[in-house]
Amino acid sequence: MTLRELFAPFGLAAPDVEVRGVTHDSRRVEPGFVYVALPGRRFDGHAFVADAVARGAVAVAGARALSPGVPYLRLPETELRPALARLAAEFHGRPSEKLWVAGVTGTDGKTTTTFLLHHLLASSGRRTGMIGTVGYDAGAGLAFPEGHFTTPEAPEVQGLLARMVEGGLTHAVLEASSHALAQHRLDAVDFDLAVWTHLSPEHLDFHGDMEGYFRAKALLVERARLAVLNTACPYAMRLVHRPHLSYGPGGEFELLEVHEEAAGLAFAFASPEGRFETRLPMLGRYNAENALAALAAAYTAGVSPERAAAELPRFAGVPGRMQIVRTEPFRVVVDFAHTPKGLAATLSALRPTTEGRLVVVVGSAGERDPGKRAPLGRTAVELADLAVFTEEDSRSEPVEEILAELARGAEEASGREGKDYLLEPDRGRAIALAFELARPDDTVVLAGKGHERTLERENETLPWNEAALARKLLGLE
Ligand SMILES: CC(=O)N[C@H]1[C@@H](OP(=O)(O)OP(=O)(O)OC[C@H]2O[C@@H](n3ccc(=O)[nH]c3=O)[C@H](O)[C@@H]2O)O[C@H](CO)[C@@H](O)[C@@H]1O[C@H](C)C(=O)N[C@@H](C)C(=O)N[C@H](CCC(=O)O)C(=O)O
Numbered sequence: 001m002t003l004r005e006l007f008a009p010f011g012l013a014a015p016d017v018e019v020r021g022v023t024h025d026s027r028r029v030e031p032g033f034v035y036v037a038l039p040g041r042r043f044d045g046h047a048f049v050a051d052a053v054a055r056g057a058v059a060v061a062g063a064r065a066l067s068p069g070v071p072y073l074r075l076p077e078t079e080l081r082p083a084l085a086r087l088a089a090e091f092h093g094r095p096s097e098k099l100w101v102a103g104v105t106g107t108d109g110k111t112t113t114t115f116l117l118h119h120l121l122a123s124s125g126r127r128t129g130m131i132g133t134v135g136y137d138a139g140a141g142l143a144f145p146e147g148h149f150t151t152p153e154a155p156e157v158q159g160l161l162a163r164m165v166e167g168g169l170t171h172a173v174l175e176a177s178s179h180a181l182a183q184h185r186l187d188a189v190d191f192d193l194a195v196w197t198h199l200s201p202e203h204l205d206f207h208g209d210m211e212g213y214f215r216a217k218a219l220l221v222e223r224a225r226l227a228v229l230n231t232a233c234p235y236a237m238r239l240v241h242r243p244h245l246s247y248g249p250g251g252e253f254e255l256l257e258v259h260e261e262a263a264g265l266a267f268a269f270a271s272p273e274g275r276f277e278t279r280l281p282m283l284g285r286y287n288a289e290n291a292l293a294a295l296a297a298a299y300t301a302g303v304s305p306e307r308a309a310a311e312l313p314r315f316a317g318v319p320g321r322m323q324i325v326r327t328e329p330f331r332v333v334v335d336f337a338h339t340p341k342g343l344a345a346t347l348s349a350l351r352p353t354t355e356g357r358l359v360v361v362v363g364s365a366g367e368r369d370p371g372k373r374a375p376l377g378r379t380a381v382e383l384a385d386l387a388v389f390t391e392e393d394s395r396s397e398p399v400e401e402i403l404a405e406l407a408r409g410a411e412e413a414s415g416r417e418g419k420d421y422l423l424e425p426d427r428g429r430a431i432a433l434a435f436e437l438a439r440p441d442d443t444v445v446l447a448g449k450g451h452e453r454t455l456e457r458e459n460e461t462l463p464w465n466e467a468a469l470a471r472k473l474l475g476l477e
């Protein structure tokens with residue numbers, strides 16, 4: 001594509017030079033790129049215009065009075081991010097228009113519902129890609145890029161969608177974070193479907209209040225042709241004026257019975273095509289709700305509830321999210337929970353199907369949110385029977401100090417009797433210790449690392465794969 005073609009819709013005459021990319025980050029500029037300067041919290045992208053041009057940018061977009069020496073698209077500041085999205089989409093040939101695209105939004109459940117929908121579409125013969133917190137799959141299997149977001153910036157989103165189109169994919173499922181929606185990262189994505197899980201207070205520092213948070217999420221529903229809305233979420237019910245299908249109590253898709261078992265969930269659901277029974281190899285009752293959302297979403301793409309019910313038992317799970325490593329003689333689960341609330345949800349979800357004790361291995365990251373350490377320690381001993389406190393990306397902070405904070409929280413726990421926690425700074429040894437101490441019918445939860453592929457220490461970054469390490473220590477591989 002040439003610069004003339006790319007800038008014409010913005011009313012700027014530009015020469016016929018070939019454009020080779022679009023980016024908002026001067027460090028990623030290569031010869032032939034268009035650089036879009038964005039004002040940020042830490043930097044003002046306009047300060048890097050000269051740098052971008054020196055690296056070979058053939059044009060710049062920005063909001064300030066500048067003479068960069070290459071064609072300059074000057075826009076009001078509020079239009080820069082939307083323009084970044086539009087330029088990236090045009091550069092990549094508007095790939096979302098060639099795909100059936102679903103966006104999944106909500107406070108919790110986005111990753112799980114995205115994976116479930118991807119599974120239902122792919123297993124019923126639709127070549128499907130995915131972009132989300134865990135990573136992306138543009139057709140060649142799941143990739144776990146470092147520093148990956150839930151929803152990447154517009155140039156990455158559009159680039160990945162273009163790879164999907166080139167690879168012959170026909171469907172894509174995207175996690176849509178509220179940050180991404182507010183920051184126009186998904187502006188130029190043509191959504192066929194919006195899936196809404198539920199809304200509860202989060203990220204209010206960014207959005208101001210619940211209303212701002214709701215408005216950001218609502219953008220997805222307003223932009224999509226059709227929505228799948230949760231009847232149990234009052235915020236979703238404010239969007240029923242939009243074309244939609246409902247799931248949840250009284251909805252078109254409804255859970256009829258849910259049984260929690262050691263290796264997963266067995267449930268029945270009502271659908272527009274009748275009642276079906278299925279099994280989901282996932283733990284946690286809320287995952288039946290995520291599955292229901294995915295069943296309704298897949299239905300809108302033409303996957304019958306009968307077919308979907310037959311495919312759910314083959315779901316491989318979400319890497320690092322309540323991932324079952326094995327079930328006997330004691331159960332081992334890897335989960336990403338790394339906040340007090342997340343850990344409480346995970347431990348509470350596992351308790352009903354744990355006949356023996358609940359053992360948790362957990363740590364808290366260095367250089368991040370130190371205030372959560374003591375509450376994490378406290379939650380661990382209040383809701384588990386035994387906690388092993390260990391490292392979790394301690395970075396430049398001494399592990400012992402982080403462990404001391406976790407232990408301090410544990411000591412404050414109500415109803416605590418005696419010593420129900422241990423300290424082992426080395427994560428691998430901590431996991432091995434938990435396995436040594438586990439008895440038949442116990443559940444051992446390895447919390448905090450989930451799908452992540454590195455463990456950060458002061459002077460080294462180790463490759464990490466918690467589920468693989470657990471399997472190795474258990475002699476399973
Ligand atoms: C709070 C937030 O959303 N921050 C986003 C914001 O960062 P910022 O305002 O600090 O940007 P900045 O570092 O000041 O830089 C300003 C501009 O100068 C550019 N720059 C900077 C330095 C340089 O040498 N050259 C250069 O061009 C930057 O690329 C940027 O365009 O603008 C950046 C560029 O667009 C984003 O990458 C960055 O996301 C950061 C990484 C982030 O952590 N975002 C999180 C909060 C996020 O989006 N999370 C959601 C999930 C939330 C959830 O549900 O949990 C997600 O979708 O991942």
Ligand SMILES: Nc1ncnc2c1ncn2[C@@H]1O[C@H](COP(=O)(O)OP(=O)(O)OP(=O)(O)O)[C@@H](O)[C@H]1O
Pocket residue numbers: 106107108109110111112113133150197198286287289290321337342345346
């Ligand atoms: N439907 C749901 N209702 C309430 N809580 C849920 C639901 N689904 C998931 N959760 C909780 O949220 C946690 C994260 O789930 P998931 O990864 O699917 O959400 P997410 O919205 O994608 O968050 P992230 O982007 O951080 O991964 C789960 O471990 C569970 O505790």
